[in-house]
Amino acid sequence: MFYAIMASDVPDSLExxxxxxxxxxxxxxxxxxxxxxxxxxxHPALDANDxxxxxxxxxxxxxxxxxxxxxxxxxxxxxxxxxxxxxxxxVKPFKRVFPA
Numbered sequence: 001m002f003y004a005i006m007a008s009d010v011p012d013s014l015e016x017x018x019x020x021x022x023x024x025x026x027x028x029x030x031x032x033x034x035x036x037x038x039x040x041x042x043h044p045a046l047d048a049n050d051x052x053x054x055x056x057x058x059x060x061x062x063x064x065x066x067x068x069x070x071x072x073x074x075x076x077x078x079x080x081x082x083x084x085x086x087x088x089x090x091v092k093p094f095k096r097v098f099p100a
Contacts, residue, residue: 003071014055020083
């Protein structure tokens with residue numbers, strides 16, 4: 001089943017985000033290589049693809065896991081969590097409807 005991992009950043013997280021980004025992306029690339037990643041990306045703080053120094057307000061990952069517990073465990077181990085980027089992380093089941 002798919003799970004949505006929705007995270008909100010602490011204020012002024014850009015520097016922390018930048019330093020933890022390579023390890024964060026490595027984990028996402030592993031999910032992608034396993035065919036389990038549906039989508040992933042950050043929420044820009046501005047209405048722009050590149051928010052510059054305004055940074056980001058959070059992230060969304062939708063990926064396939066065996067259970068809610070497995071998805072939560074994966075989210076808890078994210079480098080952004082240990083680096084203090086995320087203020088809050090919510091994991092919920094996600095039912096893909098479109099695109100089919």
